[in-house]
Amino acid sequence: MKRLFLMLFIAAVLSAGCVKEPVALYFEQPVLVSTLSDTTQAVFQVPDIDSNGWHHWDSGADTISMSLYIKETAGQNALISGISYKIYDIDGNMINSKNESYIPYINMNARGQDTLSMSIIVDEGDANDLDDADGINDNVGEGYVSFNVNFLDEKGNQYSSVPVFRDIKVIKP
Ligand SMILES: [Ca+2]
Ligand SMILES: [Ca+2]
Numbered sequence: 674m675k676r677l678f679l680m681l682f683i684a685a686v687l688s689a690g691c692v693k694e695p696v697a698l699y700f701e702q703p704v705l706v707s708t709l710s711d712t713t714q715a716v717f718q719v720p721d722i723d724s725n726g727w728h729h730w731d732s733g734a735d736t737i738s739m740s741l742y743i744k745e746t747a748g749q750n751a752l753i754s755g756i757s758y759k760i761y762d763i764d765g766n767m768i769n770s771k772n773e774s775y776i777p778y779i780n781m782n783a784r785g786q787d788t789l790s791m792s793i794i795v796d797e798g799d800a801n802d803l804d805d806a807d808g809i810n811d812n813v814g815e816g817y818v819s820f821n822v823n824f825l826d827e828k829g830n831q832y833s834s835v836p837v838f839r840d841i842k843v844i845k846p
């Protein structure tokens with residue numbers, strides 16, 4: 674009889690624990706936090722190859738590789754499907770964006786960490802947009818680049834990390 678009472682007690686405790694389950698579900702999604710390895714202003718030296726000024730469709734461009742340190746903080750496995758970046762002018766207008774997909778996806782274990790790199794390309798068109806946005810057409814401009822890490826949980830739900838920003842500048846070399 675005592676044993677039966679004990680079993681009922683345990684069952685009661687277990688079922689009481691289940692009541693909290695909907696709250697726990699909220700925590701079942703992976704969370705990826707990303708930080709830039711280098712947060713200093715990145716200076717792009719974009720050549721004006723034909724010397725007619727920076728223009729869209731002209732071939733001058735500069736590329737800088739940027740590294741993102743990525744950490745899973747919610748204790749859930751994740752799959753990284755890609756990184757996207759956006760370039761903004763000094764007023765916050767988006768002037769370009771690019772996605773890099775990882776095939777196959779990169780496994781990120783719960784509480785795991787990884788470092789991923791992405792090449793940021795600023796061409797003459799981007800350089801001209803950044804230059805002109807500050808109101809002075811002087812072949813110097815500033816803006817921002819933002820990064821999002823795109824990932825899935827083990828059920829296939831898709832998420833994106835909170836974007837991180839880095840200051841950028843364009844000059845003619
Ligand atoms: Ca040009
Ligand atoms: Ca210009």
Ligand SMILES: [Ca+2]
Nearest residue numbers: 804809811813
């Ligand atoms: Ca300018």
